Amino acid sequence: MRLLSYVSELGGLRQSRSLRPRVLTHTVSFRCNARCVMCDSWRLPRQDELSTNEVASIYRQLPGLDAVRLTGGEPFVRKDMTEIADLAIEHLRPRFIHVTTNGFLTERIVAFVENRDRSVPLHMLVSLDGVEDKHDEIRGVPRSYERAVATVRALAAMRESHNLRVAVNQTVVDAEGARHYRPLRRELAQLDVRTHLVVAYKESATYSLERDLERDVDGENTYETYGSFSRAEIELLLEEAEEDLVELERPERIAKSYYLSGLRRRLLGKSGPAGPPCVALRAHLRLFPNGDVPTCQNNSRLAGNLRETSFDQLWHSAVAEEQRDWVSKCSGCWTECEILPSAAYTGDLALHALKHPLASAASARVAPTSTREPERATSPSS
């Protein structure tokens, strides 16, 4: 039923009509026990976070969703992650729950996987940005690598028995980080765990110390990277990542191929469409730790607060409409956690799979770009 209703909504979303949220990204806390160079989450003033009961009261008001993503900050600084995930399953009935973590709190994370309601698949994404000291340097805390690898190892051993998928996210912050892409993959291959890369962008409204930030997005090639790379370094990184698509399962392969093709277009100046119509504040609902509902990752101006207002009131308010107007006029970004919901719910992902059959076939590789224009500066990730 969900699939049919998803397909039937594609046309409406293309024309920006449908208001029904389908994906929730819930930042359960901005607090973080890491000190990452590319992220200000750990510097943000502490918010008055929603209690478990308040989370339950908000979830109860939302419609059934396709996916719930629990993120941070570091989500496991909260001790009620099991309750939050179970509430999501009870009230939102998603097809899967997705949790991102820096993997520092191994025991708490393993206990979460043990104790949660396992009726719905859990996708755990652990951050590892390089091998050994490189990861520690980026995360700003000694033994970060050792702790995150211990978590990945523990989770990998639980996959079969706990309705669990485990992957690693590598945020490439600089040219040295890019050189760690293959060595990190080799380390993780021993655990049969795949890596996904994102290239860190320079600024994010969500994780910036400055609040009420509207990031200036101005077109298809806007992607200002956190670190600097030569064209050859970016070419090599993208080629390696594209070659490795073959190792991913089909839905992930299509999504990653889509992300990489847009990244290539932006980082190497290949011409092409700006991206799909954005579904922020439509199919994609974001919730901040204190109940605030921001516009999107790159615009932290609020549509309202779900501690103060009911979901129905907020979602149909004039302020939400104003923010949706901003989204409609936005000329696009390539923030992975925003672009993939937009691509999925507007049909762009399906279109990509049709146009690039290799992305969905067993020997997946994104077709290399033929027109490469001069290098453009570009952006970061959380």
Ligand code: SF4
């Ligand atoms: S990138 Fe993630 S782990 Fe690092 S400081 Fe930000 S929220 Fe914490």
Ligand code: SF4
């Ligand atoms: S494309 Fe969407 S998510 Fe990206 S900046 Fe614009 S409104 Fe925000």
